Amino acid sequence: MAEALWWQRGVIYQIYPRSFQDSNADGIGDLAGIRQRLDYLWGLGVDAVWISPVYPSPMADFGYDIADYCDIDPIFGRLGDFDRLLAEVHARGLKLILDFVPNHTSEQHPWFLESRSSRQNPKRDWYIWRDPAPDGGPPNNWLANFGGSGWTFDGATGQYYYHAFLQQQPDLNWRNPEVRKAMYDVLRFWLDRGVDGFRVDVLWLLIKDEQFRDNPPNPAWQPHQAAIERLVQRYSADRPEVHAVVAEMRAVLDTYADRVLIGEIYLPLKWLVAYYGKGMNEAHLPFNFQLILTAWEAQAIARIVADYEAALPPGGWPNWVLGNHDQKRIASRIGRPQARVAAMLLLTLRGTPTLYYGDELGLENVAIPADRVQDPWEKNEPGLGLGRDPARTPMPWDASQNAGFTAGFPWLPLNPDHTTRNVASLAADPHSILSLYRRLIALRRDRATLHSGNYVASHTEGDVMTFERRHDQEPTLLVALNLGGSLQRVALPDDAKEARVLLSTELDRDGEVVRAGFDVRPAEGIILEISQT
Secondary structure, eight states, X not given: OOOOOHHHHSOEEEEOGGGTOOSSSSSSOOHHHHHHTHHHHHHHTOSEEEEOOOSOOOOTTTTSSOSOTTSOOTTTOOHHHHHHHHHHHHHTTOXXXXXXXXXXXXXXXXXXXXXXXXXXXXXXXXXXXXXXXXXXXXXXXXBOTTSSBSEEEETTTTEEEEOSSOTTSOBBOTTSHHHHHHHHHHHHHHHHHTOOEEEETTXXXXXXXXXXXXXXXXXXXXXXXXXXXXXXXXXXXXXXXHHHHHHHHHHHHHTSTTOEEEEOOOOOHHHHGGGGOTTSOXXXXXXXXXXXXXOSOHHHHHHHHHHHHHHOOTTOOOEEESOOTTSOOHHHHHOHHHHHXXXXXXXXXXXXXXXXTTGGGTOOOOOOOGGGOOOHHHHHSTTSSOOOGGGSOOOOOSSSGGGGTOSSOOSSOOOTTTTTSSHHHHHTOTTSHHHHHHHHHHHHHHOHHHHTOEEEEEEEETTEEEEEEEOTTSOOEEEEEEOSSSOEEEEOOTTEEEEEEEEETTSOOTTOEEBSEEEEOTTOEEEEEEEEO
């Protein structure tokens, strides 16, 4: 078996920079703040840090509307602060992954200002402009992800421009070779500075239908769902030509040593795995969000793991995600007790795990008062529970004022239990969820069976899901996860003489030897080392 690469055997940790650590008392996290907390990340045991956008931006969508791809927004610092952060990340043996947002720019980006200036401007075709429909309305029925039409009329030039998100985020025309070249130059700018890879935002949206056909209605849409779900995005997303673009991005990274390309792709498995590319020449890791989207039930989880493993193309490396800046916190989705089980699942499945900052503390969604709402999606479609602010709140570090996050007024409210649920207090508790994460990550690092071994199909009995991990001559590991609320008895495999508990999610069964069968408590996960007969 070939030695695993760093992005295969390692653990990725996502930081939402506005909320991690503020260094200058303006209430917003920054690069210097991240640098101050690198020892925490090193101690947690993660291998790579992924930072959400820190580029110059009007912040209509908090950094996902970029006005300059090759600089740092003053809110977060300067380019020199980034270089210092990168150097200190590398000095600790860690990797740094940047967010790359190629689908759209800010309306204030110089490229769009030129494109908007006249129909004759050389950059007009850098964006997606169309004449009005015969009735003067939008060119087609495409919708924006944050509500409303995907088209905004520009009175000065008499055409509509397309935006898959806010009207302040016009989509680039990736069919234009000049756009591609400019964006690949952006990748090289950061690669030359030493970044270790990119997480590419909405990768599956880059190419749109050449004929701009209407999207068909979605018969499954319900009024409580986001407006974008009213239509099936057949012609505005996941077009066949996008794969050539992803392959070109990958080719840029492949001219540099040991870099990783990660794609954000919300698609069913059949279409998701296509983004590995023919011959594995596209994304190294098309993000797999199935644990976010699947019901928290033993049979459902076991089925999705099996389906994903079966769908992977030869050479495709798996990956798993429990949460991110666009999703509800895992502890809110399934409850605090099961959040510990979820941690064990994430860190024992085959493939690269990605953690979202604060999940290792068991943070839940934080209620945001109406006058403190920041997220444009919540403002555009209020009352549907679509707001992302509740999962983007500041990291609580200690029991001091504002939990050690800022000496100013935090841009979003802290978790209400921040005086007890914070890094300092949980680090001092050997049975806390933070201690569990540290133990799980350390075990995963120490055992090749976990970071590089094979996955053996799972078995479910009631609310318990069990599976094995195997690697060469190392002992087989058995993982048993109780996704329910009652005690359950689990039998050892037929070829097992006995097994020794390596880790329980309750952190109280180390070294326990079991024979024939063992009990799994409600909302408990156990990793056992099997002795074969």
